[in-house]
Amino acid sequence: MSATIIDGKAFAATVREKVAAQVAKLKEDHGITPGLAVVLVGEDPASEVYVRNKGKQTVEVGMNSYEHKLDAATSEAELLALIAKLNADPAVHGILVQLPLPKHLNEDLVINSIDPAKDVDGFHISNVGLLATGQKSMVPCTPLGCLMMLRDHHGSLSGLNAVVVGRSNIVGKPMAQLLLRDSCTVTVAHSRTKDIESVCRSADILVAAVGRPEMIKGDWVKPGATVIDVGINRIPAPEKGEGKNRLVGDVDFASAAQVAGAITPVPGGVGPMTIACLLANTLTACARANGLAEPEGLTA
Numbered sequence: 001m002s003a004t005i006i007d008g009k010a011f012a013a014t015v016r017e018k019v020a021a022q023v024a025k026l027k028e029d030h031g032i033t034p035g036l037a038v039v040l041v042g043e044d045p046a047s048e049v050y051v052r053n054k055g056k057q058t059v060e061v062g063m064n065s066y067e068h069k070l071d072a073a074t075s076e077a078e079l080l081a082l083i084a085k086l087n088a089d090p091a092v093h094g095i096l097v098q099l100p101l102p103k104h105l106n107e108d109l110v111i112n113s114i115d116p117a118k119d120v121d122g123f124h125i126s127n128v129g130l131l132a133t134g135q136k137s138m139v140p141c142t143p144l145g146c147l148m149m150l151r152d153h154h155g156s157l158s159g160l161n162a163v164v165v166g167r168s169n170i171v172g173k174p175m176a177q178l179l180l181r182d183s184c185t186v187t188v189a190h191s192r193t194k195d196i197e198s199v200c201r202s203a204d205i206l207v208a209a210v211g212r213p214e215m216i217k218g219d220w221v222k223p224g225a226t227v228i229d230v231g232i233n234r235i236p237a238p239e240k241g242e243g244k245n246r247l248v249g250d251v252d253f254a255s256a257a258q259v260a261g262a263i264t265p266v267p268g269g270v271g272p273m274t275i276a277c278l279l280a281n282t283l284t285a286c287a288r289a290n291g292l293a294e295p296e297g298l299t300a
Protein backbone atom coordinates (compact mmCIF):
# COMPACT_ATOMS: atom_id res chain seq x y z
CA MET A 1 0.00 0.00 0.00
CA SER A 2 1.41 3.37 -1.01
CA ALA A 3 -1.44 5.87 -0.74
CA THR A 4 -1.88 8.31 2.13
CA ILE A 5 -5.14 7.52 3.90
CA ILE A 6 -7.29 10.63 4.26
CA ASP A 7 -8.86 10.20 7.69
CA GLY A 8 -12.39 11.59 7.35
CA LYS A 9 -13.33 10.50 10.84
CA ALA A 10 -10.53 12.55 12.43
CA PHE A 11 -11.14 15.50 10.09
CA ALA A 12 -14.86 15.42 10.96
CA ALA A 13 -13.98 15.61 14.65
CA THR A 14 -12.02 18.83 14.02
CA VAL A 15 -14.96 20.29 12.07
CA ARG A 16 -17.33 19.41 14.92
CA GLU A 17 -14.95 21.08 17.41
CA LYS A 18 -15.03 24.28 15.37
CA VAL A 19 -18.82 24.09 15.20
CA ALA A 20 -19.09 23.46 18.95
CA ALA A 21 -16.84 26.44 19.77
CA GLN A 22 -18.90 28.78 17.58
CA VAL A 23 -22.20 27.41 18.95
CA ALA A 24 -20.96 28.14 22.48
CA LYS A 25 -20.07 31.69 21.44
CA LEU A 26 -23.51 32.21 19.81
CA LYS A 27 -25.14 31.18 23.08
CA GLU A 28 -22.91 33.33 25.21
CA ASP A 29 -22.96 36.47 23.07
CA HIS A 30 -26.50 36.33 21.70
CA GLY A 31 -28.47 33.74 23.71
CA ILE A 32 -29.19 31.78 20.52
CA THR A 33 -29.06 27.97 20.22
CA PRO A 34 -29.05 26.57 16.65
CA GLY A 35 -31.74 23.94 16.04
CA LEU A 36 -31.82 21.13 13.47
CA ALA A 37 -35.02 19.27 12.56
CA VAL A 38 -34.67 15.87 10.90
CA VAL A 39 -37.67 14.27 9.25
CA LEU A 40 -37.68 10.54 8.58
CA VAL A 41 -40.59 8.95 6.75
CA GLY A 42 -40.84 5.16 7.03
CA GLU A 43 -38.51 2.63 8.58
CA ASP A 44 -35.51 2.08 6.32
CA PRO A 45 -32.97 0.57 8.81
CA ALA A 46 -29.93 2.30 7.21
CA SER A 47 -31.71 5.67 7.32
CA GLU A 48 -32.51 5.15 11.00
CA VAL A 49 -28.80 4.70 11.76
CA TYR A 50 -27.98 8.03 10.05
CA VAL A 51 -30.82 9.79 11.81
CA ARG A 52 -29.66 8.49 15.18
CA ASN A 53 -26.01 9.47 14.54
CA LYS A 54 -27.07 12.91 13.36
CA GLY A 55 -29.27 13.45 16.42
CA LYS A 56 -26.51 12.40 18.82
CA GLN A 57 -23.83 14.58 17.20
CA THR A 58 -26.18 17.57 16.99
CA VAL A 59 -26.61 17.49 20.76
CA GLU A 60 -22.87 16.91 21.30
CA VAL A 61 -22.00 20.21 19.57
CA GLY A 62 -24.55 22.03 21.74
CA MET A 63 -27.40 22.38 19.23
CA ASN A 64 -31.02 21.42 19.67
CA SER A 65 -32.14 18.35 17.74
CA TYR A 66 -35.75 17.78 16.77
CA GLU A 67 -36.61 14.37 15.32
CA HIS A 68 -39.83 13.69 13.46
CA LYS A 69 -40.42 10.05 12.66
CA LEU A 70 -43.45 9.61 10.44
CA ASP A 71 -45.25 6.48 9.41
CA ALA A 72 -44.40 5.07 5.95
CA ALA A 73 -48.01 5.69 4.93
CA THR A 74 -47.85 9.45 5.73
CA SER A 75 -49.63 11.47 3.04
CA GLU A 76 -47.97 14.23 1.06
CA ALA A 77 -50.35 16.77 2.63
CA GLU A 78 -49.31 15.68 6.14
CA LEU A 79 -45.61 15.90 5.30
CA LEU A 80 -46.03 19.33 3.67
CA ALA A 81 -47.95 20.53 6.73
CA LEU A 82 -45.07 19.44 9.01
CA ILE A 83 -42.54 21.23 6.80
CA ALA A 84 -44.69 24.39 6.84
CA LYS A 85 -44.70 24.24 10.63
CA LEU A 86 -40.90 23.81 10.78
CA ASN A 87 -40.43 26.64 8.25
CA ALA A 88 -42.38 28.94 10.58
CA ASP A 89 -40.66 27.78 13.80
CA PRO A 90 -37.97 30.31 14.86
CA ALA A 91 -36.21 27.66 17.00
CA VAL A 92 -35.56 25.56 13.88
CA HIS A 93 -32.67 26.85 11.74
CA GLY A 94 -32.11 23.73 9.65
CA ILE A 95 -34.50 21.17 8.16
CA LEU A 96 -33.40 17.85 6.69
CA VAL A 97 -35.84 15.43 5.09
CA GLN A 98 -34.11 12.08 4.82
CA LEU A 99 -34.04 10.67 1.26
CA PRO A 100 -35.16 8.53 -0.42
CA LEU A 101 -38.82 9.08 0.46
CA PRO A 102 -41.44 6.35 0.03
CA LYS A 103 -42.58 6.11 -3.61
CA HIS A 104 -45.98 7.79 -3.14
CA LEU A 105 -44.33 11.07 -2.09
CA ASN A 106 -43.03 13.56 -4.69
CA GLU A 107 -39.43 14.24 -3.61
CA ASP A 108 -38.96 17.41 -5.68
CA LEU A 109 -42.19 18.90 -4.37
CA VAL A 110 -41.29 18.07 -0.77
CA ILE A 111 -37.72 19.43 -0.99
CA ASN A 112 -38.86 22.61 -2.72
CA SER A 113 -41.38 23.26 0.07
CA ILE A 114 -38.52 23.73 2.58
CA ASP A 115 -37.58 27.37 3.23
CA PRO A 116 -34.31 27.68 1.20
CA ALA A 117 -32.69 29.50 4.14
CA LYS A 118 -33.32 26.39 6.30
CA ASP A 119 -32.41 23.89 3.57
CA VAL A 120 -29.23 22.57 5.22
CA ASP A 121 -29.00 19.79 2.60
CA GLY A 122 -28.73 22.41 -0.16
CA PHE A 123 -31.19 20.48 -2.34
CA HIS A 124 -33.81 23.22 -2.90
CA ILE A 125 -33.85 24.56 -6.48
CA SER A 126 -32.92 28.04 -5.18
CA ASN A 127 -29.78 26.73 -3.52
CA VAL A 128 -28.91 24.62 -6.57
CA GLY A 129 -29.22 27.72 -8.78
CA LEU A 130 -27.26 29.92 -6.38
CA LEU A 131 -24.42 27.38 -6.27
CA ALA A 132 -24.40 27.02 -10.06
CA THR A 133 -24.14 30.80 -10.51
CA GLY A 134 -21.48 31.25 -7.82
CA GLN A 135 -23.72 33.02 -5.30
CA LYS A 136 -23.96 32.46 -1.55
CA SER A 137 -26.09 29.36 -0.89
CA MET A 138 -26.45 26.33 1.32
CA VAL A 139 -23.99 23.76 -0.08
CA PRO A 140 -24.89 20.01 -0.04
CA CYS A 141 -23.15 18.30 2.87
CA THR A 142 -21.50 15.34 1.15
CA PRO A 143 -19.83 17.35 -1.64
CA LEU A 144 -18.87 20.04 0.89
CA GLY A 145 -17.18 17.41 3.05
CA CYS A 146 -15.32 16.06 0.01
CA LEU A 147 -14.20 19.57 -0.96
CA MET A 148 -12.90 20.27 2.55
CA MET A 149 -10.78 17.10 2.48
CA LEU A 150 -9.48 17.87 -1.02
CA ARG A 151 -8.54 21.46 -0.14
CA ASP A 152 -6.85 20.28 3.03
CA HIS A 153 -4.82 17.70 1.13
CA HIS A 154 -3.91 19.77 -1.97
CA GLY A 155 -4.10 23.39 -0.93
CA SER A 156 -5.12 24.78 -4.32
CA LEU A 157 -7.12 22.59 -6.71
CA SER A 158 -6.66 25.03 -9.60
CA GLY A 159 -6.00 23.40 -12.97
CA LEU A 160 -6.30 19.81 -11.75
CA ASN A 161 -8.29 17.30 -13.80
CA ALA A 162 -11.26 16.13 -11.73
CA VAL A 163 -13.51 13.23 -12.71
CA VAL A 164 -16.77 12.74 -10.81
CA VAL A 165 -18.38 9.36 -11.40
CA GLY A 166 -22.14 9.77 -10.82
CA ARG A 167 -24.51 12.60 -11.73
CA SER A 168 -27.11 12.54 -8.95
CA ASN A 169 -28.63 15.77 -7.67
CA ILE A 170 -27.42 15.04 -4.14
CA VAL A 171 -23.78 14.16 -4.82
CA GLY A 172 -22.43 14.07 -8.39
CA LYS A 173 -23.81 17.33 -9.79
CA PRO A 174 -23.10 19.58 -6.77
CA MET A 175 -19.62 17.98 -6.44
CA ALA A 176 -18.90 18.91 -10.06
CA GLN A 177 -20.08 22.50 -9.40
CA LEU A 178 -17.80 22.88 -6.38
CA LEU A 179 -14.76 21.49 -8.21
CA LEU A 180 -15.45 23.81 -11.14
CA ARG A 181 -15.67 26.73 -8.75
CA ASP A 182 -12.22 25.77 -7.43
CA SER A 183 -10.95 25.89 -11.05
CA CYS A 184 -10.62 22.16 -11.70
CA THR A 185 -11.20 20.87 -15.22
CA VAL A 186 -14.26 18.75 -14.50
CA THR A 187 -15.62 15.66 -16.23
CA VAL A 188 -18.83 14.02 -15.02
CA ALA A 189 -19.04 10.32 -15.89
CA HIS A 190 -22.15 8.14 -15.56
CA SER A 191 -23.72 4.89 -16.68
CA ARG A 192 -23.59 5.85 -20.39
CA THR A 193 -19.99 7.09 -20.40
CA LYS A 194 -17.85 5.36 -23.03
CA ASP A 195 -14.59 3.83 -21.89
CA ILE A 196 -15.12 5.00 -18.33
CA GLU A 197 -11.86 3.37 -17.22
CA SER A 198 -9.74 5.68 -19.40
CA VAL A 199 -11.81 8.67 -18.34
CA CYS A 200 -11.07 7.78 -14.71
CA ARG A 201 -7.38 7.29 -15.49
CA SER A 202 -7.19 10.92 -16.68
CA ALA A 203 -8.16 12.18 -13.21
CA ASP A 204 -5.84 13.91 -10.76
CA ILE A 205 -8.90 13.93 -8.49
CA LEU A 206 -11.32 11.01 -8.78
CA VAL A 207 -14.63 11.20 -6.90
CA ALA A 208 -16.73 8.02 -6.92
CA ALA A 209 -20.46 8.40 -6.19
CA VAL A 210 -22.01 5.49 -8.03
CA GLY A 211 -23.62 3.11 -5.56
CA ARG A 212 -21.85 0.04 -7.03
CA PRO A 213 -19.71 -1.82 -4.48
CA GLU A 214 -15.98 -1.71 -5.32
CA MET A 215 -16.60 -0.89 -9.00
CA ILE A 216 -13.54 1.32 -9.47
CA LYS A 217 -10.38 -0.79 -9.56
CA GLY A 218 -6.75 0.13 -9.05
CA ASP A 219 -5.99 0.06 -12.78
CA TRP A 220 -8.64 2.78 -13.34
CA VAL A 221 -6.62 5.12 -11.13
CA LYS A 222 -3.85 7.41 -12.36
CA PRO A 223 -0.68 6.85 -10.29
CA GLY A 224 -0.56 9.47 -7.55
CA ALA A 225 -4.18 10.59 -7.97
CA THR A 226 -6.41 11.55 -5.04
CA VAL A 227 -9.41 9.23 -4.73
CA ILE A 228 -12.53 10.27 -2.80
CA ASP A 229 -14.91 7.37 -2.24
CA VAL A 230 -18.46 8.53 -1.50
CA GLY A 231 -20.07 5.09 -1.87
CA ILE A 232 -21.74 3.44 1.11
CA ASN A 233 -22.64 -0.14 0.22
CA ARG A 234 -23.51 -2.97 2.54
CA ILE A 235 -22.34 -6.33 1.21
CA PRO A 236 -22.57 -9.82 2.73
CA ALA A 237 -19.61 -10.72 4.95
CA PRO A 238 -19.91 -14.45 5.62
CA GLU A 239 -16.38 -14.36 7.11
CA LYS A 240 -17.86 -12.32 10.00
CA GLY A 241 -20.56 -14.94 10.56
CA GLU A 242 -23.79 -16.06 9.03
CA GLY A 243 -26.00 -13.19 7.80
CA LYS A 244 -23.40 -10.52 8.69
CA ASN A 245 -22.66 -7.50 6.47
CA ARG A 246 -19.80 -5.10 5.98
CA LEU A 247 -19.56 -1.60 4.56
CA VAL A 248 -17.59 -0.97 1.35
CA GLY A 249 -17.27 2.02 -0.97
CA ASP A 250 -17.59 2.36 -4.74
CA VAL A 251 -13.81 1.98 -5.01
CA ASP A 252 -11.93 -1.29 -4.65
CA PHE A 253 -9.83 0.04 -1.78
CA ALA A 254 -7.18 -2.69 -1.74
CA SER A 255 -6.15 -2.27 -5.40
CA ALA A 256 -6.74 1.51 -5.61
CA ALA A 257 -4.58 2.19 -2.53
CA GLN A 258 -1.62 0.59 -4.37
CA VAL A 259 -1.79 3.23 -7.09
CA ALA A 260 -3.38 6.38 -5.65
CA GLY A 261 -1.44 9.15 -3.92
CA ALA A 262 -4.22 9.57 -1.37
CA ILE A 263 -7.53 7.85 -0.74
CA THR A 264 -10.51 8.04 1.63
CA PRO A 265 -11.56 4.80 3.34
CA VAL A 266 -15.10 3.45 3.82
CA PRO A 267 -16.17 3.59 6.57
CA GLY A 268 -14.33 6.53 8.13
CA GLY A 269 -14.02 8.76 5.07
CA VAL A 270 -16.75 10.83 3.47
CA GLY A 271 -19.60 9.58 5.73
CA PRO A 272 -18.47 11.25 8.97
CA MET A 273 -17.63 14.45 7.03
CA THR A 274 -21.20 14.54 5.70
CA ILE A 275 -22.64 14.67 9.21
CA ALA A 276 -20.06 17.24 10.35
CA CYS A 277 -20.95 19.45 7.38
CA LEU A 278 -24.64 19.13 8.20
CA LEU A 279 -23.87 20.60 11.61
CA ALA A 280 -21.71 23.29 10.00
CA ASN A 281 -24.57 24.18 7.62
CA THR A 282 -27.02 24.39 10.52
CA LEU A 283 -24.70 26.83 12.28
CA THR A 284 -24.35 28.83 9.04
CA ALA A 285 -28.14 28.93 8.58
CA CYS A 286 -28.57 30.08 12.19
CA ALA A 287 -25.96 32.83 11.85
CA ARG A 288 -27.54 34.08 8.60
CA ALA A 289 -31.07 33.97 10.08
CA ASN A 290 -29.86 36.26 12.86
CA GLY A 291 -27.87 38.63 10.65
CA LEU A 292 -24.57 37.54 12.22
CA ALA A 293 -21.18 36.98 10.60
CA GLU A 294 -20.62 33.76 8.62
CA PRO A 295 -19.00 31.01 10.73
CA GLU A 296 -15.28 30.84 10.10
CA GLY A 297 -13.72 27.99 8.12
CA LEU A 298 -16.97 26.07 7.76
CA THR A 299 -18.41 27.26 4.46
CA ALA A 300 -17.34 26.48 0.88
Ligand SMILES: NC(=O)C1=CN([C@@H]2O[C@H](COP(=O)(O)OP(=O)(O)OC[C@H]3O[C@@H](n4cnc5c(N)ncnc54)[C@H](OP(=O)(O)O)[C@@H]3O)[C@@H](O)[C@H]2O)C=CC1
Nearest residue numbers: 142166167168171190191209210211230231232270271274
Ligand atom coordinates in the same frame (compact mmCIF):
# COMPACT_ATOMS: atom_id res chain seq x y z
N1 LIG B 1 -21.02 9.15 2.32
C1 LIG B 1 -22.13 9.85 2.27
O1 LIG B 1 -22.30 10.74 3.06
C2 LIG B 1 -23.13 9.58 1.21
C3 LIG B 1 -23.00 8.45 0.47
N2 LIG B 1 -23.85 8.17 -0.55
C4 LIG B 1 -23.55 6.98 -1.34
O2 LIG B 1 -22.98 7.39 -2.57
C5 LIG B 1 -23.38 6.54 -3.62
C6 LIG B 1 -24.07 7.34 -4.70
O3 LIG B 1 -25.23 7.94 -4.18
P1 LIG B 1 -26.26 8.78 -5.08
O4 LIG B 1 -25.51 9.82 -5.82
O5 LIG B 1 -27.37 9.14 -4.21
O6 LIG B 1 -26.72 7.60 -6.11
P2 LIG B 1 -27.70 7.58 -7.34
O7 LIG B 1 -28.14 6.18 -7.48
O8 LIG B 1 -28.69 8.68 -7.27
O9 LIG B 1 -26.72 7.93 -8.57
C7 LIG B 1 -25.74 7.03 -8.99
C8 LIG B 1 -25.01 7.58 -10.21
O10 LIG B 1 -24.06 6.62 -10.61
C9 LIG B 1 -24.18 6.34 -11.99
N3 LIG B 1 -23.90 4.93 -12.26
C10 LIG B 1 -24.61 3.86 -11.86
N4 LIG B 1 -24.04 2.73 -12.33
C11 LIG B 1 -22.95 3.11 -13.03
C12 LIG B 1 -21.97 2.41 -13.75
N5 LIG B 1 -21.97 1.07 -13.84
N6 LIG B 1 -21.00 3.11 -14.35
C13 LIG B 1 -20.98 4.45 -14.27
N7 LIG B 1 -21.89 5.18 -13.59
C14 LIG B 1 -22.87 4.51 -12.99
C15 LIG B 1 -25.61 6.67 -12.34
O11 LIG B 1 -25.64 6.99 -13.71
P3 LIG B 1 -26.99 7.36 -14.51
O12 LIG B 1 -27.32 8.77 -14.07
O13 LIG B 1 -26.57 7.30 -15.93
O14 LIG B 1 -28.01 6.37 -14.10
C16 LIG B 1 -25.92 7.83 -11.41
O15 LIG B 1 -25.60 9.06 -12.00
C17 LIG B 1 -24.24 5.48 -2.94
O16 LIG B 1 -23.40 4.39 -2.58
C18 LIG B 1 -24.75 6.16 -1.70
O17 LIG B 1 -25.07 5.26 -0.67
C19 LIG B 1 -24.85 9.05 -0.88
C20 LIG B 1 -25.05 10.20 -0.15
C21 LIG B 1 -24.21 10.52 0.97
Ligand SMILES: Nc1nc(=O)c2c([nH]1)NC[C@@H]1CN(c3ccc(C(=O)N[C@@H](CCC(=O)O)C(=O)O)cc3)C=[N+]21
Nearest residue numbers: 049050097098099100121232267268269271272274275
Ligand atom coordinates in the same frame (compact mmCIF):
# COMPACT_ATOMS: atom_id res chain seq x y z
N1 LIG C 1 -31.63 14.34 2.86
C1 LIG C 1 -30.59 13.51 2.91
N2 LIG C 1 -29.36 14.02 3.14
C2 LIG C 1 -28.27 13.18 3.20
O1 LIG C 1 -27.12 13.65 3.38
C3 LIG C 1 -28.48 11.77 3.06
C4 LIG C 1 -29.80 11.32 2.84
N3 LIG C 1 -30.81 12.19 2.77
N4 LIG C 1 -30.03 9.99 2.69
C5 LIG C 1 -28.98 9.00 2.84
C6 LIG C 1 -27.62 9.54 2.47
C7 LIG C 1 -26.49 8.73 3.04
N5 LIG C 1 -25.84 9.60 4.00
C8 LIG C 1 -24.82 9.20 4.87
C9 LIG C 1 -24.33 10.01 5.86
C10 LIG C 1 -23.36 9.57 6.75
C11 LIG C 1 -22.87 8.30 6.68
C12 LIG C 1 -21.87 7.83 7.68
O2 LIG C 1 -21.61 8.48 8.67
N6 LIG C 1 -21.23 6.68 7.47
C13 LIG C 1 -20.24 6.10 8.35
C14 LIG C 1 -20.60 4.67 8.75
C15 LIG C 1 -22.01 4.47 9.23
C16 LIG C 1 -22.34 3.00 9.44
O3 LIG C 1 -21.48 2.23 9.88
O4 LIG C 1 -23.50 2.66 9.16
C17 LIG C 1 -18.89 6.04 7.66
O5 LIG C 1 -18.87 6.06 6.41
O6 LIG C 1 -17.88 5.95 8.35
C18 LIG C 1 -23.32 7.49 5.67
C19 LIG C 1 -24.28 7.94 4.77
C20 LIG C 1 -26.44 10.81 4.01
N7 LIG C 1 -27.45 10.84 3.14
